[in-house]
Amino acid sequence: MSQTLRARPKAKWWALFVISLTQLVVVLDGTIVNIALPQAQIALNMDDHLRQWVVTAYALAFGALLLLGGRIADYWGRKRTFMVGMIGFGLASLYAGLATAGWELILGRGLQGVFAAMLAPAALALLTTLFPSGKERNVAFAVFGTVAGTGAAVGMVLGGFLTEFFDWRWCLLVNLFFCAVGIIGGALFLTESKAAGDKRYDLWGALLVTAGLASFAYGFSLAETGWTNPFTIGFIVLGLIILAAFVWVQAKVSNPLLPLRVVANKVRGGAFLIQAVAGSVMIGATLYLTFHLQIVLGMGALEAGVASLPLPLGTMVLAGFATKMLGQVGPRPMLIGGPLVVAGALVYLSFITADGNYFVQVAPALLVMGLGMAFVFIPLQNVALTGVEPHDAGVASAVTNSAMQIGGSVGLSIFTAVYAAIIGGHAQGEVGRDVLTNGYGGVFLAAAVGMVLASVVAFTMVRGRKEDLLPREPMTQDESVSEDGPVSEDTGTLALAN
Structure with missing residues (x-):
């Protein structure tokens, strides 16, 4: 360990704060703009086709470049990648927040995704380096995981608050505060490390x-x-x-970006497909929920943000129980039943009406969706690592996160096509609330079909004994050189599912 950290043992806990703050920024930016999008669409005169790319650009760039970002962090230096990613993310947020046209906002969101793909793996790699083992490691990862799990909820509420009382642009400009803290804290408390071995991109x-x-x-x-x-x-x-x-x-x-052996395994391939479908629901379908709450039910931005909370809260509440259940029944029953629960909730949500009551038509469905998603997300990370060689563990985990983001971007495009077909291709302002509600209901029904297909994928591809579908022991990785001693190779490609 470096002399700096020996002299100041509390420094690594400050580093944990900085790293966790980074994870919060990356996760909440996936949802914070959703609440602001109706106001941004009006302000920048975007049509319904263009508005989806405000979300798609971030998710697509993030998901597609995550593996490369992990390699850059491993080979170029994790602290260096973290700092460049943080600076770039701040500049991209500033550009998007000052956008005067729809294409500028979309470009800014895409740039956010590019730098998020550098930040996320670098942050987790640095965390792994700082806390290599023992009780401190468990505490650190518990803190990091909690921040990752609550980021979506924080984004909804914070986005609603900023849009309601300030301006939709502050949903992007607020990142400047987080980035400033990350840059200063990173310079003070983070130490450099790199992976050994082949470093070709x-x-x-x-x-x-x-x-x-x-x-x-x-x-x-x-x-x-x-x-x-x-x-x-x-x-x-x-x-x-x-x-x-x-x-x-x-x-x-x-030296492939994605070794095909990682996705060729039938069980892991099934897990990645399920994650992609789940991403389409969590990123794509929930965007139309935001539209329904604000445009049809007439909620303010903050009220809509709070009204969206039953979904992430349901997942958080059941996460502990789902974790215990995973060890008892294994992932297969959970991955078959969880998507069906979510599908049932989406079918219920598809029957929304323009004059319907939120507490009758929307809140129960969101809560059940959240509970069902707990039985999807908890086993997926485990199944994604089933039978993976230690050298490929980081890549497999990163692919899971990439699948979620890519599934969200592609799914949103499909849902937009469904929505446009139902409302007859008219613009949002050209049709009544009843027609809009029918369009949103069609999106939720299409999402339900996707979750049923996810259950079928689990039934047909995630097969085997419970013991064979879970990693038998913690993954150990090849050692690499750090200023603080040996650390795991390829940790920069690790990323938690959002």
Whole structure:
């Protein structure tokens, strides 16, 4: 351990505060803008097609570049990556907060996602370095996990408060405060570390996966103009071709961004698919819930933020029980039943009416969705690491997080097409509240179908004995060089599911 930390043992707990604050920023930025989006759409004169990209740009850039961000942190230096990511995230937030046109806001959100893909893995790698083992490590990860779990709820309430009493732009500009604390705290309390071994970057892989996913998501976003539109079909097909090229490159290069052995396993592949569907619901479908609360039910931004809380709170309340249940029954029953519970809640939510009562039509569904999601998210991280070699543990965990973000971006494009088809392609201001409500209900029903498919995936792919579906012992990783001594290689690619 460095002399600085020997002289000031409390420094690493201050470092924990800085790292946890970083995780809070990354997670809450996935939800804080949702509450502000109706006001931002009016202020920047965005149409319904363009507004979805305010959310999609962040999720897509974050998910597609997360693996590369982890490699950069491992090879270039975790503290250095953290600092650059924090500075870049602050500048991107400033740019987006001062946007005068819809495309500027979308570009700013995409840049936020790029730097978040550097911040998230670097933060967790630094945490692993600072607390390598023992009771302190358990406490540190408990704090970090709690912050990650509550970030979505904090984003909803904070976004509602800032939009209601200040301006929607402050949902982006507030990041400057967090980034300033992170930059100062990082400079004072964090120490540098790097991974040993092969340090070649798979830049072609990063370029292909990003371009392929972007084309795929854009193609689905065009589906609102018609599934037979040549551009819709063209971009979807182009995305599939580029993604196929990505797979080919990963099979050929010596140091792939995503080793195919990680996703080729049937059980892990099923887990990644389920995570993608869950992401489509948590990122895509819940955006339309925000629209319903504010546009149809007439709630203010803060009231809508608070009204969204039963969903994350339901997950948090049941998380402890779900963790105990995982050891008793194993992940398979939970991954089959959890999505069905969420699907049932979404079906109930699809029957919303324009003059319906929130406490009758919305709140019960959100609470049940949250409870069901606890039985999805808790086992997924475990299943994602089933049978993984120690060297691939970080990559497998990162893919789980990437799947959530990518599923959210693609899912939102699909839900937007469903919504547009139901309301007849009209703009939001051209139709009545009843038509809008029907559109939102159609989105929730489409999300329910997705969760049923997730349950089918679990039934068909997540198979085996309970003992075989859970990691048998904590993963140990190859050692690398740090100023504080040996640390795990590839820890920079680790990331918690949001």
